[in-house]
Amino acid sequence: MMSGLPSVEDRVAQHDLSVFQRLRLRAMLRVVSWFRDVLYPHLGQADSPLKALLAGHQHQRLRALGSLRRNATHPHAMSQDEVELFEREGVSAPFSVLAPQQALALAEAMRGRVDRDFRTANPFPRAYTRRMRAAGLWNLRYAGLFQALRVPELFDLFTAPAITERLASLLGDDVLLWRSQFFEMGPGDGGTFWHQNSSFRELADQRKLRPPAGRDQSMIQLSVWIALSEVTVRNGAMRIMPGSFVDGRIEHIYEFSQDHTMRFLASLPPDRLEAVLRLGLFHPDRFARVQCLFDACLQLLGRQHFERWEVRDVLLKPGQAIIFTSLNMHGSYPNVTADQRRLAAVGRYVPGDTAIFPDMRWDRLPTPRGHFRLRVDDIPAVQAFGRHERQLNRVVTRCQPQLWGGQP
Ligand SMILES: O=C(O)CCC(=O)C(=O)O
Known part of the structure; x- marks a missing residue:
């Protein structure tokens, strides 16, 4: 599962610290040791919340919520066999949404909008756009967030029957697209990194999705990953572990580390703590920081934790897509080509009974120098299939080209 990646040990060896960083690291190590060896035993509660977490979330189920099956009116809906395969694996077989030439043309059109249209018609604070441009990070990955709400070609893509009828087989008769985004990787x-992401907490203070009680964690939302370029192992194919949704602990440990950072650090084997702090605090590459967090999870769960799952490389032609549950462990290879850009458009879909951004006004956006707040309570979802009769979420049924000051 780590093929193509440097180990945590290699990363530590390759990453020098300044004198100031060394001093900070020493101080942090002392503080964590004091919490672990003095404070927690004194309080008599050691690492019990983490232990409780590790004892649960290991037997997740995946049951489809939709009854729509392929028929003459819905030729793209799933067959019973396809639904059952999805219930076992949490990932669909690849299917076509666009012809290859259409997918490549869409990629070019979207790149053309980054510095023109997306620069001003976007949901971000102006200072965020300026900072990302100054850092050379104003690209489709950041600039394209939520643009399916207002760009007609994207709206049509994410509401295409090839996608939404399949989703109706899995999610039911009221399907909402709550977020659209791009994942672009250039040469180098x-x-x-490997992760699970069922309820989309990310950098926010709370989960962005609230399903009704009793919903399988794997079915809180489904992602549709659409290739807008050829996707190969060398240019950064996505990798997924079919069936791995049954064990949801990695996502919960990531959340625990956000909410109870000191307890999390104090529960790590002391000989790993330095590597985790060193990369987690000081490594400039976000990927390396997530890798060290993942390595810490493996320390807690046991190194063999994932060996029971097959790792599947998702190799796609432009215009092909897969559906997967984000509770399946997934990640992607680095792009080691000299001249190929790998691009995917990704839609995130929920059943209409899931509250989107519940009681939540702000999300957080990462930049190389700290976070920015993004107001989310006024961002609507797109009705992708059926009708939203519940009044639970703000929903649009048509593309909104004028949103955020865009040109019609
Ligand atoms: O495309 C990638 O590199 C990763 C995509 C991913 O993590 C996701 O869609 O959830």
């Missing part, structure tokens, strides 16, 4: 770019 690192991949995305």
Whole structure:
């Protein structure tokens, strides 16, 4: 599962610290040791919340919520066999949404909008756009967030029956697209590290999705990953572990580390703590920081934790897509080509009974120098299939070209 990636040990060896960083590291190590050896035993509660977390979330189920099956009116809906395969694996077989030439043309059109249209018609604070441009990070990955709400070609892509009828087989008769985004990787770019992401907490203070009680964690939302370029192992294919949704602990440990950082650090084997702090605090590459967090999870769960799962490389032609549950462990290879850009458009879909951004006004956006707040309570979802009769979420049924000051 780590093929193509440097180990945490190699990263530590390759990453020098300044004198100031060394002093900070020493101080942090002392503080964590004091919490672990003095304070927690004194309080008599050691690492019990983490232990409780590790004892649960290991037997997740995946049951489809939709009854729509392929028929003459819905030729793209899934067959019973396809639904059952999805219930076992949490990932669909690749299917076509666009012809290859259409997918490549869409990629070019979207790149053309980054510095023109997306620069001003976007949901971000102006200072964020300026900072990302100054850092050379104003690209489709950041600039393209939520643009399916207002760009007609994207709106049509994410509401295409090839996608939404399949989703109706899995999610039911009211399907909402709550977020659209791009994952672009240029030559030399690192991949995305292994992760699970069912309720989309990310950098926010709370989860962005609230399903009704009793919903399988794997079915809180489904992602549709659409290739807008050829996707190969060398240019950064996505990798997924079919069936791995049954064990949701990695996502919960990531959340625990956000909410109870000191407890999390104090529960790590002391000989790993220095590597985790060193990379987590000081490594400039976000990918390396997530890798060290993942390595810490493996320390807690046991190194063999993932060996029971097959790792599947998702190789796609332009215009092909897969559906997967984000509770399946997934990530992607680095792009080691000299001249190929790998691009995917990704839609995130929920059943209409899931509250989107519940009681939540602000999300956080990462930049190389700290976070920016993004107001999210006024961002609507797109009705992708059926009707939203619940009044639970703000929903649009048509593309909104004028949103955020865009040109019609
Ligand atoms: O495309 C990638 O590199 C990763 C995509 C991913 O993590 C996701 O769509 O959830």
